Amino acid sequence: MTLPETMRVVEITKPGAPDVLQSAEANVPHPRYGEVLIKLAYAGVNRPDALQRAGLYDPPKGASPLPGLEGAGTVAALGEGVSGLSVGDEVCALLPGGGYAEYVRTAAAHCLPVPKGLSMAQAAALPETFFTVYSNVIMRGGLQAGERFLVHGGSSGIGTTAIQLAKTLGARVFTTAGSDDKCVACKSLGAEQAINYREADFVEIIKQEGGANLILDMVGGDYLPRNVRALADDGRLVQIAFLQSPKVELNFAQLMVRRLTITGSTLRPQSDLAKARIADALREHVWPLIGSGAIAPVMDSEFALEDAAKAHAHMESSTHIGKIVLKVA
Numbered sequence: 001m002t003l004p005e006t007m008r009v010v011e012i013t014k015p016g017a018p019d020v021l022q023s024a025e026a027n028v029p030h031p032r033y034g035e036v037l038i039k040l041a042y043a044g045v046n047r048p049d050a051l052q053r054a055g056l057y058d059p060p061k062g063a064s065p066l067p068g069l070e071g072a073g074t075v076a077a078l079g080e081g082v083s084g085l086s087v088g089d090e091v092c093a094l095l096p097g098g099g100y101a102e103y104v105r106t107a108a109a110h111c112l113p114v115p116k117g118l119s120m121a122q123a124a125a126l127p128e129t130f131f132t133v134y135s136n137v138i139m140r141g142g143l144q145a146g147e148r149f150l151v152h153g154g155s156s157g158i159g160t161t162a163i164q165l166a167k168t169l170g171a172r173v174f175t176t177a178g179s180d181d182k183c184v185a186c187k188s189l190g191a192e193q194a195i196n197y198r199e200a201d202f203v204e205i206i207k208q209e210g211g212a213n214l215i216l217d218m219v220g221g222d223y224l225p226r227n228v229r230a231l232a233d234d235g236r237l238v239q240i241a242f243l244q245s246p247k248v249e250l251n252f253a254q255l256m257v258r259r260l261t262i263t264g265s266t267l268r269p270q271s272d273l274a275k276a277r278i279a280d281a282l283r284e285h286v287w288p289l290i291g292s293g294a295i296a297p298v299m300d301s302e303f304a305l306e307d308a309a310k311a312h313a314h315m316e317s318s319t320h321i322g323k324i325v326l327k328v329a
């Protein structure tokens with residue numbers, strides 16, 4: 001495959017509102033040891049991209065300053081030491097950054113095949129949410145069949161993935177969302193109850209069911225003490241973001257008396273090895289479920305790469321249900 005020297009990208013010109021995202025030209029990156037270069041067909045848009053754009057989430061050392069944590073396309077070049085992938089293979093991949101571009105480099109171990117029957121747009125919508133949900137709900141949160149699982153932000157990219165994965169595992173799934181339409185969508189994905197948090201208190205509803213064995217939360221703020229109240233004895237709370245606030249007053253005696261666990265993680269700064277282990281687990285346990293049609297990414301909308309600012313404005317309007325992607329090629 002002949003590679004051009006330069007490529008179209010969308011860069012963050014300065015921290016700020018969506019319109020700081022501007023089209024530009026940049027050099028095509030070279031894959032390093034253990035990496036591949038991917039010619040992207042689609043890139044996924046995630047809330048962490050918006051945080052990075054706003055100056056609230058710096059890329060880790062060595063990562064591209066361009067936004068974009070996931071994508072799907074064709075392997076265009078191989079770095080030294082790569083085996084098991086060839087130029088021309090169709091892959092979707094978790095990216096350290098740089099996905100708002102025609103070409104991106106990433107660890108070969110963070111690539112997964114495009115699941116059978118999925119379009120490139122759908123495949124681009126998988127990695128960031130599936131790596132995050134699997135590692136936090138299954139590996140960290142230890143969700144088991146039959147347990148009561150509550151996920152907040154049920155209509156988000158993360159939420160729509162978590163509902164489906166937990167349901168397929170045999171858990172009872174409860175969720176919260178900000179409108180009745182979103183609640184209907186969450187139920188159609190397998191949630192037993194979807195609570196419109198603007199109208200009802202999730203704590204009372206979950207407690208009536210016996211409390212949640214596991215909660216996946218991205219809201220924080222006053223949800224922290226309320227989540228603690230909503231947990232069953234021995235329950236676990238996994239925190240993956242703080243859309244409200246990371247600071248709150250909390251009575252920790254509850255943790256002791258009811259043997260609760262509060263934990264959390266963020267994906268991007270983790271080691272290449274840790275991400276490769278998540279990729280291996282997804283390949284073995286989740287990709288067959290996607291290939292069989294048991295789980296599918298929920299697609300909200302598609303924008304051209306050059307319209308990344310419109311995609312971010314749409315995401316921040318919180319009117320979307322599921323994933324937003326950028327068409328690159």
Ligand SMILES: NC(=O)c1ccc[n+]([C@@H]2O[C@H](COP(=O)([O-])OP(=O)(O)OC[C@H]3O[C@@H](n4cnc5c(N)ncnc54)[C@H](OP(=O)(O)O)[C@@H]3O)[C@@H](O)[C@H]2O)c1
Nearest residue numbers: 046047132153156157158177178218240241243265266267
């Ligand atoms: N830890 C990690 O590694 C990791 C990785 C990826 C994403 N994340 C985080 O996970 C979250 C979801 O990401 P995403 O890409 O799926 O984003 P998204 O689709 O934009 O979802 C954000 C959701 O949060 C809800 N929301 C926003 N503000 C809220 C508030 N104040 N109270 C309650 N709900 C609120 C919104 O819908 P409604 O309010 O209408 O229900 C929306 O569904 C983000 O916070 C992101 O930063 C963490």
